[in-house]
Amino acid sequence: MVDELLFFMEVVVGGLLAGTMYSLVALGFVLIFKASATFNFSQGAMVFFSVLAFCGFMQDFNIPFVLAFILAALLMVVVGLCTERLVLRPLMNASEDTVLMATIGLGYVLEGLAQAAWGVEVRRLDLGIGDFPVPWIADNLKLFISALDIFAGLVAALMIIGLFLLFKYTKIGLGLRAVADDAGAASSIGIPLKHIMLLVWSAAGVVALVAGCMWGARAGVQFALVDLALKALPVLIIGGFSSIPGAIVGGLIIGATEKVLEVYIGPFFGGAIEGWAPYVLAIFFLLYRPEGLFGEKIIRRV
Amino acid sequence: MSNSSANILDIKNIEVRYDDVILALHDVSLKVPKGKVVALLGANGAGKSTTLKAVSTMLASERGKVTNGSIEYDGNSINKQTPSQMVGLGMVQVLEGRRCFGHLTVEENIISGAYSRKLSKGDINQELEKIYTYFIRLKERRKSQAAFTSGGEQQMIAVARAMMAKPKMLLLDEPTMGLAPQLVAEIFNIVKELNTKEGVSILLAEQNTNVALKNSDYGYIIETGRVMLDGTAESLLNDDKVKELYLGISKKGRKNFRDVLKEESLKKRSN
Numbered sequence: 001m002v003d004e005l006l007f008f009m010e011v012v013v014g015g016l017l018a019g020t021m022y023s024l025v026a027l028g029f030v031l032i033f034k035a036s037a038t039f040n041f042s043q044g045a046m047v048f049f050s051v052l053a054f055c056g057f058m059q060d061f062n063i064p065f066v067l068a069f070i071l072a073a074l075l076m077v078v079v080g081l082c083t084e085r086l087v088l089r090p091l092m093n094a095s096e097d098t099v100l101m102a103t104i105g106l107g108y109v110l111e112g113l114a115q116a117a118w119g120v121e122v123r124r125l126d127l128g129i130g131d132f133p134v135p136w137i138a139d140n141l142k143l144f145i146s147a148l149d150i151f152a153g154l155v156a157a158l159m160i161i162g163l164f165l166l167f168k169y170t171k172i173g174l175g176l177r178a179v180a181d182d183a184g185a186a187s188s189i190g191i192p193l194k195h196i197m198l199l200v201w202s203a204a205g206v207v208a209l210v211a212g213c214m215w216g217a218r219a220g221v222q223f224a225l226v227d228l229a230l231k232a233l234p235v236l237i238i239g240g241f242s243s244i245p246g247a248i249v250g251g252l253i254i255g256a257t258e259k260v261l262e263v264y265i266g267p268f269f270g271g272a273i274e275g276w277a278p279y280v281l282a283i284f285f286l287l288y289r290p291e292g293l294f295g296e297k298i299i300r301r302v
Numbered sequence: 303m304s305n306s307s308a309n310i311l312d313i314k315n316i317e318v319r320y321d322d323v324i325l326a327l328h329d330v331s332l333k334v335p336k337g338k339v340v341a342l343l344g345a346n347g348a349g350k351s352t353t354l355k356a357v358s359t360m361l362a363s364e365r366g367k368v369t370n371g372s373i374e375y376d377g378n379s380i381n382k383q384t385p386s387q388m389v390g391l392g393m394v395q396v397l398e399g400r401r402c403f404g405h406l407t408v409e410e411n412i413i414s415g416a417y418s419r420k421l422s423k424g425d426i427n428q429e430l431e432k433i434y435t436y437f438i439r440l441k442e443r444r445k446s447q448a449a450f451t452s453g454g455e456q457q458m459i460a461v462a463r464a465m466m467a468k469p470k471m472l473l474l475d476e477p478t479m480g481l482a483p484q485l486v487a488e489i490f491n492i493v494k495e496l497n498t499k500e501g502v503s504i505l506l507a508e509q510n511t512n513v514a515l516k517n518s519d520y521g522y523i524i525e526t527g528r529v530m531l532d533g534t535a536e537s538l539l540n541d542d543k544v545k546e547l548y549l550g551i552s553k554k555g556r557k558n559f560r561d562v563l564k565e566e567s568l569k570k571r572s573n
Contacts, residue, residue, distance in 0.1 A: 188360060188401075188464075190385070
């Protein structure tokens with residue numbers, strides 16, 4: 001009985017921690033959705049592009065780890081800059097659907113550029129943290145929890161705190177929240193949309209890099225990261241597209257439920273339900289709580 | 303108003319189209335003298351909002367364009383400006399329907415108006431205190447989320463927010479829409495105060511002809527995208543056509559709807 005409970009705990013905790021990795025990817029989507037009310041389909045490509053560049057800097061040019069990370073982060077700021085100037089500004093007055101289509105195109109461009117620059121083979125990324133159970137926790141709590149999962153959880157927590165402080169207490173953060181509420185009113189009082197766009201795309205790029213490092217360290221840096229990022233979709237539906245806490249909690253819920261379902265219900269379906277179970281959960285949310293757990297309710301006065 | 307340098311805003315024969323096709327303004331010319339309040343009056347769809355958005359250059363975001371005529375603000379053409387540049391030049395529009403940032407607090411809303419100015423925290427607080435002297439009600443509610451304040455308070459937030467940008471000229475689009483008469487008076491008192499104490503020139507779009515003219519220096523009446531009539535506020539208030547069509551006063555001396563009802567009830571009794 002105790003063993004079973006411990007096993008259940010292990011599944012849940014493992015799921016929660018794996019969920020933080022979903023949260024990290026979802027965070028990038030939320031940033032852009034807040035500012036432009038657009039689902040950024042190129043977020044997955046940004047994850048792939050950024051982490052491949054990071055590996056490329058380290059492995060092809062022998063640049064040290066920290067410097068390579070900073071370079072990759074700067075590269076993502078440049079990508080944000082180019083995106084604002086070349087894609088978003090010309091589409092400034094276009095409909096949200098047009099911008100959505102543009103992000104799909106942007107995704108293909110980034111995927112192509114990444115592979116042209118750094119090649120197509122799967123790369124190994126070593127963060128210096130192994131993807132194996134931490135001995136101390138295994139000995140004392142009898143739980144087998146991966147060190148990488150714990151690290152990802154800590155990094156996710158730090159990113160959230162950082163973003164929260166940025167939004168709550170800085171001028172540009174206030175600008176972003178204003179734009180998220182009413183872009184027209186924000187521009188009527190002189191908040192320049194282009195600065196806000198630049199900020200969110202750069203921030204989303206850096207978040208993509210961090211998420212890419214976590215996923216890359218686990219599954220290898222490869223093209224599949226692009227599709228994996230789409231796992232963020234059910235996370236966002238559950239958490240709410242415009243909420244940063246929502247992205248986190250949504251990620252945790254998806255991570256934990258998919259693991260629990262896989263272990264306990266999976267065998268009845270012949271296993272591998274991890275891939276689609278989150279989407280089923282998302283459908284229930286769409287039916288009963290379409291704004292998600294933390295999504296901002298649309299407030300309209302007539 | 304012959305001396306052009308005395309006008310902060312000078313609109314000459316503008317024509318505006320949306321989506322290159324829909325003609326919203328045929329021919330609108332108007333002037334706002336420095337330090338004055340000018341009312342732009344007309345029914346729904348007459349072109350009041352379009353005129354204001356042409357001035358603040360917000361038209362572009364709604365796929366509208368000035369296709370003819372010229373607009374001069376403070377002696378310069380506003381041709382190639384963006385809305386945030388106009389704010390930098392001291393021209394701020396308060397959009398129709400208040401448009402507060404609902405998820406921000408009242409105070410955050412007001413502070414966001416100072417975004418275009420480079421102010422220190424101390425300066426912002428000083429400005430804020432000054433603004434609260436005009437909007438006493440908002441100071442009490444500073445920590446509430448804007449979405450949960452009343453319509454009148456939201457209108458005050460919108461004007462206070464615009465004032466944080468330190469405008470030389472305010473464009474107010476139907477500031478009294480949907481407000482109770484008492485609040486209408488309160489809003490107009492504040493607007494008048496801002497005009498006299500801060501020296502802000504004001505162009506005001508309103509459907510509430512009577513109150514608007516009583517608080518303005520000059521008025522323009524537009525219909526279907528054309529200026530039909532203009533004159534000093536006083537002359538318009540006394541104009542027979544304006545009385546008949548916009549103020550609901552006929553020559554028989556009915557003052558308002560209540561008087562009409564009174565007359566009718568008297569008739570019934572005498573029958």
